[in-house]
Amino acid sequence: MDKIDLSEVCQHYRARVIRITPLDDCYLLETNRGPKELHVWPRVDVMRWSFAWRERLARQGFRVVERFIRTRETKPFLVVGKRGVTMTDHARHIEACEPGTEWAYRCGRVIGMMHLSQQESPILSGIDYLKQEQIGADAKWTKAKAFAEAFRNKHGREPGEKRWVAELMQPMLQRMERSSAMLTHPSITPETVSVSHRELLRDNWGMVKGELYLRGFFRPALSVQQRDVASFLRDHYLTHKDLGQIDAFLDGYEEVKPLTYGDYTVMLAFMARPREVYKSMEAYTRRIANREEASVKAIEQALRIQESVDQLLQHIAYRAEQTRREGVDEPI
Structure with missing residues (x-):
C-alpha cells in the first residue's frame, strides 16, 4: 500500500473518519457518513481520465458506478506528490450477477x-x-x-x-x-x-x-x-x-x-x-x-x-x- 499521510488527506473531506483499514487495493474508511474507500492512483493522468468518463457515464443516465466524492474545496480528487487520491462510497452488500x-x-x-x-x-x-x-x-x-x-x-x-x-x-x-x-x-x-x-x-x-x-x-x-x-x-x-x-x-x-x-x-x-x-x-x-x-x-x-x-x-x-x-x- 502506498505511503501517504492519511490524516492529512482525510481532512480534505467533509466526512469524519472513525477507523481506517488497509485492503489490497485501497483503504476502507469507516466515517460518520458511512463506509468509504480511499484509492491511491500511481498515475494522475489516468485518474483524471477515469474521473471524466465516470461523470460522462452518469450524465448519459447510468449512475450506478463508483463516482469520486468531492472534497471540502469541491475538488473531485487530490494530487499528493506525484500520485492521485480519490474517495468513493463503499458498497457493503454486492450480490453476484445471474448471467443470462x-x-x-x-x-x-x-x-x-x-x-x-x-x-x-x-x-x-x-x-x-x-x-x-x-x-x-x-x-x-x-x-x-x-x-x-x-x-x-x-x-x-x-x-x-x-x-x-x-x-x-x-x-x-x-x-x-x-x-x-x-x-x-x-x-x-x-x-x-x-x-x-x-x-x-x-x-x-x-x-x-x-x-x-x-x-x-x-x-x-x-x-x-x-x-x-x-x-x-x-x-x-x-x-x-x-x-x-x-x-x-x-x-x-x-x-x-x-x-x-x-x-x-x-x-x-x-x-x-x-x-x-x-x-x-x-x-x-x-x-x-x-x-x-x-x-x-x-x-x-x-x-x-x-x-x-x-x-x-x-x-x-x-x-x-x-x-x-x-x-x-x-x-x-
Whole structure:
C-alpha cells in the first residue's frame, strides 16, 4: 500500500473518519457518513481520465458506478506528490450477477456507454496504446519463434511427447503471426481507436439493491476499447459456453456504439492469440531445457480451451462479415 499521510488527506473531506483499514487495493474508511474507500492512483493522468468518463457515464443516465466524492474545496480528487487520491462510497452488500441473455444485453449497453464516454476524453491517446499492443504482439511472436526453433531442432525427432509438442508449435506460431498482422489491418483507422481498460472481467459487475453495478478500474492497466470487449467476451464464453449471450452483449453494445469492420478486426486479433497454448508450451520447453520433470497436461488443457475459443472466433468472424458488406471487401 502506498505511503501517504492519511490524516492529512482525510481532512480534505467533509466526512469524519472513525477507523481506517488497509485492503489490497485501497483503504476502507469507516466515517460518520458511512463506509468509504480511499484509492491511491500511481498515475494522475489516468485518474483524471477515469474521473471524466465516470461523470460522462452518469450524465448519459447510468449512475450506478463508483463516482469520486468531492472534497471540502469541491475538488473531485487530490494530487499528493506525484500520485492521485480519490474517495468513493463503499458498497457493503454486492450480490453476484445471474448471467443470462438479458444480463449480457444490459452489460453490452453499459459498456457501449462507457466507451463512448471514454473516447470523448483528449487526455490519453488510443493510437499510442494500439502501437504498444502491436509492438508487444510482435515481440511475443519473435520470442515464440526463438524457443520453438530451439526446441524443434533439439527434440523434434524424438519419439513420444516431445515430438508431439514440437509438431504443435507451427500452428501456434501461425496463430500468433496472424494475430499480430490483424492489428495492422488497413480497416483500423485512428479515429476508431480509443483508450479503455486492458481487461473487463466478471469481477467488474455486481448487483446492488437490484441494480446492475459497475465497479473497479482504480488501478487500471490500459489498452484499447476493442481489447476491453474481447477480454470480456472470451472470459464470458469460456465460463458459460453460450453464444446467445455473446450476441446479446454485442447487440446491446451496438445499440449505443456501433462496431465497424475495423473494430471487429481488432477484437478478433486479441481473441486469436493462443494465450494458454503459448504459456503452456513456453513453460514446458523451459523445464525441458533446465532438465526438470515436464508434463504435457497443461498443454492438453490449453488445447481444449483453444477449441472453445475457436468456436467464439468463428461466431464473431461471421458477425464481422455482415459488417464488411457495408464497406470493406477484404474478409477477415
